[in-house]
Amino acid sequence: MSFALTDSAREWQARVRRFVDEDLIPWEVEAELNGGAIPKEASRSHEQAAIAMGLSRMDAPARHGGLALPILDQAAIAEQIGRVTNALGWCYPEAQSWMFEACNDDQVARYILPMMRGEKHFCYAITEADAGSDVNDIKATAVPDGDDYLIDAEKWHVTSANVADTIVLQARVKGGEADGAHALFFVDKRAPGIELVRTPAYTHTFDHHHPIYRFHGVRVPARDLIGRPGDGMAFTYAWFRRERLMIAARCCGAAGRLIEEATAFAKTRVISGQPIARYQLIQAMLADSVTELHAARLMTYEAAAAHDRGDDVKSLHARCSVAKLYASEMAWRVADRAVQIFGGRGYMRENVAERFLRELRVDRIWEGTSEVQRLIIANGLLKRGLAGTIGA
Numbered sequence: 262m263s264f265a266l267t268d269s270a271r272e273w274q275a276r277v278r279r280f281v282d283e284d285l286i287p288w289e290v291e292a293e294l295n296g297g298a299i300p301k302e303a304s305r306s307h308e309q310a311a312i313a314m315g316l317s318r319m320d321a322p323a324r325h326g327g328l329a330l331p332i333l334d335q336a337a338i339a340e341q342i343g344r345v346t347n348a349l350g351w352c353y354p355e356a357q358s359w360m361f362e363a364c365n366d367d368q369v370a371r372y373i374l375p376m377m378r379g380e381k382h383f384c385y386a387i388t389e390a391d392a393g394s395d396v397n398d399i400k401a402t403a404v405p406d407g408d409d410y411l412i413d414a415e416k417w418h419v420t421s422a423n424v425a426d427t428i429v430l431q432a433r434v435k436g437g438e439a440d441g442a443h444a445l446f447f448v449d450k451r452a453p454g455i456e457l458v459r460t461p462a463y464t465h466t467f468d469h470h471h472p473i474y475r476f477h478g479v480r481v482p483a484r485d486l487i488g489r490p491g492d493g494m495a496f497t498y499a500w501f502r503r504e505r506l507m508i509a510a511r512c513c514g515a516a517g518r519l520i521e522e523a524t525a526f527a528k529t530r531v532i533s534g535q536p537i538a539r540y541q542l543i544q545a546m547l548a549d550s551v552t553e554l555h556a557a558r559l560m561t562y563e564a565a566a567a568h569d570r571g572d573d574v575k576s577l578h579a580r581c582s583v584a585k586l587y588a589s590e591m592a593w594r595v596a597d598r599a600v601q602i603f604g605g606r607g608y609m610r611e612n613v614a615e616r617f618l619r620e621l622r623v624d625r626i627w628e629g630t631s632e633v634q635r636l637i638i639a640n641g642l643l644k645r646g647l648a649g650t651i652g653a
């Protein structure tokens with residue numbers, strides 16, 4: 262498919278595909294059978310290779326040494342990263358453009374640039390036991406105390422907290438001039454008062470865990486407040502847009518890999534004297550998968566191109582939801598069909614379809630569930646009409 266893929270996007274696509282195929286995919290089964298872990302030297306070498314390629318600074322502005330790639334190029338990269346299972350593609354930190362807008366020079370120097378170089382690793386603590394789909398419900402508080410804030414919170418599903426040194430935490434300011442406003446903070450994971458409650462097991466087998474943390478009066482200097490109190494939600498929305506679009510791209514990559522693997526298998530698996538690829542019921546599953554992937558890619562690339570054109574932010578917000586909703590649901594259906602085509606082999610943990618079936622399920626939940634994406638799309642439609650939602 263060639264929709265709007267520029268030469269530069271194609272070059273990135275080819276480069277990252279090589280990295281994924283040659284360096285990451287060969288570790289999938291070992292990771293799966295070892296709780297997600299691969300040898301430390303291998304993960305270090307993956308991180309170094311990804312950083313050397315520029316992946317940690319693809320969205321960073323040029324004035325800070327970033328590549329400031331068009332979003333379309335970044336979507337093409339994310340699509341390739343989506344082709345590998347076991348979160349092996351999460352091998353590099355990402356300095357995202359909103360961080361440079363949200364953070365002051367001191368924070369960019371102390372947090373964002375070291376992260377871009379692979380010297381710091383972040384995790385994000387927003388969700389709570391009673392606040393997931395509606396972030397407004399968070400109970401975490403940040404009480405101004407002289408030059409500091411005192412944070413009390415319990416945060417759930419804190420992805421990558423086991424490999425992070427810095428927690429980006431969202432809380433509501435309590436007291437003072439900004440009482441009630443949402444705010445984001447950098448919190449040092451070693452700060453006194455942070456308690457690891459537990460590390461639950463999840464459906465997928467990732468080396469990045471999703472623990473629950475409690476924060477008991479954790480003292481955070483005011484210099485680690487990101488932006489001003491009240492800015493917290495605005496940055497969260499910018500970050501959701503990006504994450505949703507990149508999830509859509511990764512889902513397209515996963516579906517593409519599944520279709521290729523299932524097709525290769527169907528051509529060689531002989532039943533009753535014929536490769537199953539000759540049977541039309543198998544062909545129908547492949548054809549539906551190709552058709553749905555094609556639609557999801559078009560949506561994802563178009564939403565990425567709309568960012569590069571500078572379309573209205575509200576319409577971008579809706580289009581990221583459209584892409585995430587459709588691509589994540591599509592990838593799940595494709596994985597289910599792939600398992601079916603592989604038959605009993607598709608139920609073995611060494612099989613790519615089995616792993617993707619478990620891994621892709623969460624793409625319909627995190628960064629806003631499919632229901633929440635539908636609400637965002639419907640809200641856009643009711644307020645701004647069809648053209649204001651997906652463009653004329």
Ligand SMILES: Cc1cc2nc3c(=O)[nH]c(=O)nc-3n(C[C@H](O)[C@H](O)[C@H](O)COP(=O)(O)OP(=O)(O)OC[C@H]3O[C@@H](n4cnc5c(N)ncnc54)[C@H](O)[C@@H]3O)c2cc1C
Nearest residue numbers: 385386387388392393394418419420626627628629630632
């Ligand atoms: C593996 C994993 C990793 C995660 N990583 C992170 C992380 O790093 N940081 C972080 O902060 N969070 C993280 N999350 C949290 C994730 O973003 C939330 O799980 C998600 O937003 C859904 O929130 P919830 O789990 O509280 O579900 P709930 O909000 O309790 O939703 C329950 C159900 O109600 C539905 N629902 C909610 N509102 C409506 C409505 N208005 N109309 C109709 N249906 C509705 C939902 O769609 C869902 O089906 C992670 C979650 C998982 C599973």
